[in-house]
Amino acid sequence: MSTEDFNYNLPEHLIAQFPLDDRSSSKLMVMDRTTGGISHHHFKDIIKFLKKGDVLVLNDTKVIPARIIGEKEETKAMIELLLLKDLGNDVWECLSRPQKRLKIGTIINFGNNSLKAKVLEKKEEGITNVKFIYDGIFLEILSKLGEMPLPPYIHKKLENKDRYQTVYAKNLGSSAAPTAGLHFTKELLEKIETMGVEVLYVTLHVGLGTFRPVEVDNVKKHTMHSEYFIMNEDVANKLNEAKKENRRIIAVGTTSTRVLETVASKYNGCFKKCSGNTDIFIYPGYEFKGIDSLITNFHLPKSTLLMLVSALAGKTNILNAYNEAIKNDYRFFSFGDAMFITNLEK
Numbered sequence: 001m002s003t004e005d006f007n008y009n010l011p012e013h014l015i016a017q018f019p020l021d022d023r024s025s026s027k028l029m030v031m032d033r034t035t036g037g038i039s040h041h042h043f044k045d046i047i048k049f050l051k052k053g054d055v056l057v058l059n060d061t062k063v064i065p066a067r068i069i070g071e072k073e074e075t076k077a078m079i080e081l082l083l084l085k086d087l088g089n090d091v092w093e094c095l096s097r098p099q100k101r102l103k104i105g106t107i108i109n110f111g112n113n114s115l116k117a118k119v120l121e122k123k124e125e126g127i128t129n130v131k132f133i134y135d136g137i138f139l140e141i142l143s144k145l146g147e148m149p150l151p152p153y154i155h156k157k158l159e160n161k162d163r164y165q166t167v168y169a170k171n172l173g174s175s176a177a178p179t180a181g182l183h184f185t186k187e188l189l190e191k192i193e194t195m196g197v198e199v200l201y202v203t204l205h206v207g208l209g210t211f212r213p214v215e216v217d218n219v220k221k222h223t224m225h226s227e228y229f230i231m232n233e234d235v236a237n238k239l240n241e242a243k244k245e246n247r248r249i250i251a252v253g254t255t256s257t258r259v260l261e262t263v264a265s266k267y268n269g270c271f272k273k274c275s276g277n278t279d280i281f282i283y284p285g286y287e288f289k290g291i292d293s294l295i296t297n298f299h300l301p302k303s304t305l306l307m308l309v310s311a312l313a314g315k316t317n318i319l320n321a322y323n324e325a326i327k328n329d330y331r332f333f334s335f336g337d338a339m340f341i342t343n344l345e346k
Contacts, residue, residue: 180253
């Protein structure tokens with residue numbers, strides 16, 4: 001299976017640079033995962049395609065202001081760190097730029113020395129492990145010094161940091177937003193629950209590996225990034241009930257999908273209280289065990305996310321849908337429009 005099979009040409013002007021004023025006013029493409037048939041709507045119309053008994057699973061992770069800029073203690077050279085993963089004991093895996101200026105033991109100062117980082121280890125692709133040194137509460141210091149880590153294809157500054165958070169964001173730890181959830185408003189979620197749809201939450205802390213293209217020619221040789229997830233016991237029990245009663249389990253976003261499929265794969269199609277790191281890689285040929293349907297955004301060419309949605313609905317169906325989206329001026333990527341991939345007959 002070739003990575004090039006998942007490529008497509010996207011006009012640059014269709015890459016969304018900012019969120020819409022009304023989260024739920026984005027476009028929504030509804031696609032039957034079996035036939036590939038599509039129809040065009042707005043996201044607030046999602047309630048027309050949901051029904052009593054459905055289970056909607058959202059990722060309640062919260063993005064930390066993970067981009068910090070400081071200077072080397074000795075030379076005052078500027079260094080940027082992007083926090084990726086908490087390794088414990090104040091040690092973080094970071095993306096550092098420029099990494100070539102760093103050596104083991106280098107001290108980087110941030111915010112008038114209110115925060116320091118000591119370089120512990122240098123890895124490939126700019127990945128650097130550092131230990132933070134500070135007085136007080138780390139996340140409070142970070143909230144004052146850090147910026148939201150917007151993806152590299154977004155070139156405009158985000159005035160309101162909350163627009164890169166879902167309205168239900170709760171558990172701090174992500175380096176990027178679970179963007180499919182950005183379309184929901186509190187009012188829309190209330191309507192969905194009122195109509196008898198069960199709304200559940202899992203946590204997966206999103207890393208920047210999510211957005212990286214696959215750079216090997218053979219898809220199966222790609223090394224998947226890992227991300228930390230949590231599923232609690234109550235959610236697992238409710239998902240098992242839904243499965244027994246043949247009710248639809250609808251994942252909101254590829255991150256929620258990764259949690260559900262990780263747990264269902266581990267426990268033979270069932271769900272249990274579970275947490276840890278997942279490096280599950282879903283591409284065509286994968287047999288889904290946890291979800292029936294997916295609400296998602298439009299993804300980058302040759303990305304693992306495009307491969308995941310192709311596994312659910314078929315590569316030909318997905319690429320046809322993407323071509324239709326381009327013809328109809330859909331907005332792509334993090335602040336872009338949405339798809340609902342489902343079996344319309346179920």
